[in-house]
Amino acid sequence: MEFYTMEQYQESAQALKEKLGGFQPKVLLILGSGLGFLGDEVENPIVVPYSQVPHMKFSTAPGHKGQFVFGRLGGQDVAVMQGRLHTYEGWSFADVSYPVRVLRLLGADTLLVTNAAGAVNEHFSAGDIMLITDHIKLFGVSPLCGPNVEAFGPRFPDVSHVFTPRLQEVARKAAASLDLGLREGVYMYFPGPQFETPAEVRMARILGADAVGMSTVPECIVAAHCSMQVLGLTLCTNMAAGILPQPLSGEEVMEIAARSSQKFSALVRACLETM
Ligand code: HPA
DSSP states (O other), X not given: OOOOOHHHHHHHHHHHHHHHTTOOOOEEEEEOTTOGGGGGGOXXXXXXXGGGSTTOOXXXXXXXXXEEEEEEETTEEEEEEESOOOGGGTOOHHHHHHHHHHHHHTTOOEEXXXXXXXXXXXXXXXXXXXXXXXXXEOSSOOTTOSSOOTTTXXXXXXXXXXXXXXXXXHHHHHHHHTTOOEEEEEEEEOOOSSOOOHHHHHHHHHHTOSEEESSSHHHHXXXXXXXXEEEEEEEEEEEOTTSSSSOOOHHHHHHHHHHTHHHHHHHHXXXXXXX
């Protein structure tokens, strides 16, 4: 297994710094399927393709552009990732979470992640937004495997509060102010790229999951390790496999994501404005 060193993170941070002309991002915003357009709404944008950041991998997933957009959004100084990296693209957990540490070195202290997921909780409906209150990751190694970089955090970090209680409250209030129903629950990571089997979805439910998806958890673990505040919002684009009679498709996910993008982006903006 390959690991990154502090020197590599610093080289990446330095390369970005040289493009930012003194701009300091405070919030890293990782945008999942269907929300990438929020990156286009950043004011005074400075765009940096991932390919210009030393050591960083690139996104290949549909609808994921593969660039940072730095600037103002929702009254915050943000670094938006238009397109995240996924393990199903062949990247390791360390690759996928690499940019979190780079942005931490640039001064970001907050991570706001969004994703699309399948609803496991049968009380949810397609199109619902879920505030992530906790996560389950059973598959693969930890993104923190390898020599610990002490400057980021301890070898054995506490992960009792990966999703910052204060930011959860911000999201609840933001949703209420928009008159938007907000579900809450546990996000369970699956590696994909195949959707889960109905048996896996039943297992996830028994284990306490409310939604299943193929992203987010590695970035959140790494953010928690380096003492960032984390807010996670999931768009349930479909009921998870086996709940409804029809098969799942990537097209359906993208379609529901597009249809819900206005309310989802309004919530993200309202969270930024009040965090
Ligand atoms: N499973 C995993 N990831 C997903 C799903 C799903 O049902 N829907 C959108 N992303």
